[in-house]
Amino acid sequence: MRIVLLGAPGAGKGTIAKLLNAHDGSVQISTGDILRGAVKAGSEMGKKAKGYMERGELVPDSLIMEIMEARLQEPDASKGFILDGFPRTIPQAQDLKKLLDKLSIKLDVVIDIEVPKDVILDRLTTRRTCSNADCQEIYNVKSKPPSPEGKCLKCGSPTVQRADETTEAITQRLETYNEKTAPLIDFYKKEGFLKTVSSMNSDEIVQEIIRSVTKK
Ligand code: AP5
Numbered sequence: 779m780r781i782v783l784l785g786a787p788g789a790g791k792g793t794i795a796k797l798l799n800a801h802d803g804s805v806q807i808s809t810g811d812i813l814r815g816a817v818k819a820g821s822e823m824g825k826k827a828k829g830y831m832e833r834g835e836l837v838p839d840s841l842i843m844e845i846m847e848a849r850l851q852e853p854d855a856s857k858g859f860i861l862d863g864f865p866r867t868i869p870q871a872q873d874l875k876k877l878l879d880k881l882s883i884k885l886d887v888v889i890d891i892e893v894p895k896d897v898i899l900d901r902l903t904t905r906r907t908c909s910n911a912d913c914q915e916i917y918n919v920k921s922k923p924p925s926p927e928g929k930c931l932k933c934g935s936p937t938v939q940r941a942d943e944t945t946e947a948i949t950q951r952l953e954t955y956n957e958k959t960a961p962l963i964d965f966y967k968k969e970g971f972l973k974t975v976s977s978m979n980s981d982e983i984v985q986e987i988i989r990s991v992t993k994k
Contacts, residue, residue: 779804779991780883782861782874782971784962785891787951788902790980792916794891795862797984804858807849808914809842809866814940815911832941834950836958839869847877866959871966886991888966891983892976895952902948910935 779802783791795806813831816824823845827837846864849855865871878885893901906917908930915932917924924930924937942951966972973990975983 779858779860779987780886781859781987781991782865782885782888782966783863783891784888784959784966786893786895786898786955786959787948788898788905789891789893790901790983791862791891792914793980794889794983794987795860796916797980798860798987801984801988802858804860805854806860806862807846807855807864808862809837809845809864810862811914812845812849813837814914818911832947834942834947834954836866836954839867839873842866842870843873843877846874850877850881850883865962868961868965871962875969885971887973887987888962888969888971889987889990890963890966890972890974892974893978897978898952899948902943905939905943906937907940908933908935909938 779798781798781804783795785791792806792808792810795808798804799806813824813827817828817831818824823841826841830837842864850859865874900920901918904919904921906919906924906928908915908917908924910930910933913930913933913935915930915937916922917930917937928937929935930937942948963972973987975986977983977986
């Protein structure tokens with residue numbers, strides 16, 4: 779499948795992307811994961827992105843497009859991809875459209891995951907993430923806890939709260955989402971790709987996405 783996952787911070791994009799990857803092997807491409815890996819590795823890209831991420835602001839479009847142009851042409855993406863956290867601005871969506879046209883790739887669907895704000899705030903403050911940059915498995919102390927010692931159940935590394943999980947950064951990320959990313963809902967509605975899902979149950983959302991892709 780070739781899909782884009784839209785949704786506010788904490789809506790569950792990463793969780794759904796991992797379940798879809800387990801379903802048919804389509805690769806999860808998360809710009810957030812790529813950037814966090816770069817920050818941890820201390821690369822030039824990571825140095826450029828770090829401050830924006832910690833403040834809950836978006837990283838400049840030019841840096842994101844540089845990453846995505848290369849990533850979408852890697853061999854594993856030819857089997858299908860789930861874009862998690864990209865695009866996030868109208869210019870990114872316009873550039874993605876041009877890039878996909880150039881590569882003769884057609885999107886199946888754009889999924890907007892709708893979750894009430896109080897649920898989002900609760901999920902973001904209770905999330906834990908595997909600290910291993912190659913794993914980044916997502917946990918939640920309430921709904922999907924790591925081991926009793928706080929270790930990742932997949933790779934055994936410690937789980938941590940992300941650097942952008944302070945109250946200030948969460949507030950900024952939600953404002954940034956409303957201002958810069960929510961307009962993509964109308965953009966993809968006009969393009970004829972949008973499907974909205976509003977279940978609180980990840981398995982139900984996955985089944986709905988699979989049905990909408992197989993109907994095509
Ligand atoms: P990014 O990593 O993409 O963060 P985000 O969009 O804020 O999304 P999150 O990862 O916080 O949430 P999610 O929707 O994936 O939810 P999750 O599955 O974890 O981006 C981080 C930063 O990088 C940005 O702020 C920006 O600076 C930069 N960046 C990234 N992409 C960029 C771009 N394209 N352009 C510019 N800058 C960019 O779930 C949340 C919690 O809820 C978890 O604990 C999970 O276990 C739990 N949960 C999920 N589903 C359920 C459920 N059904 N029931 C109960 N609990 C659930």
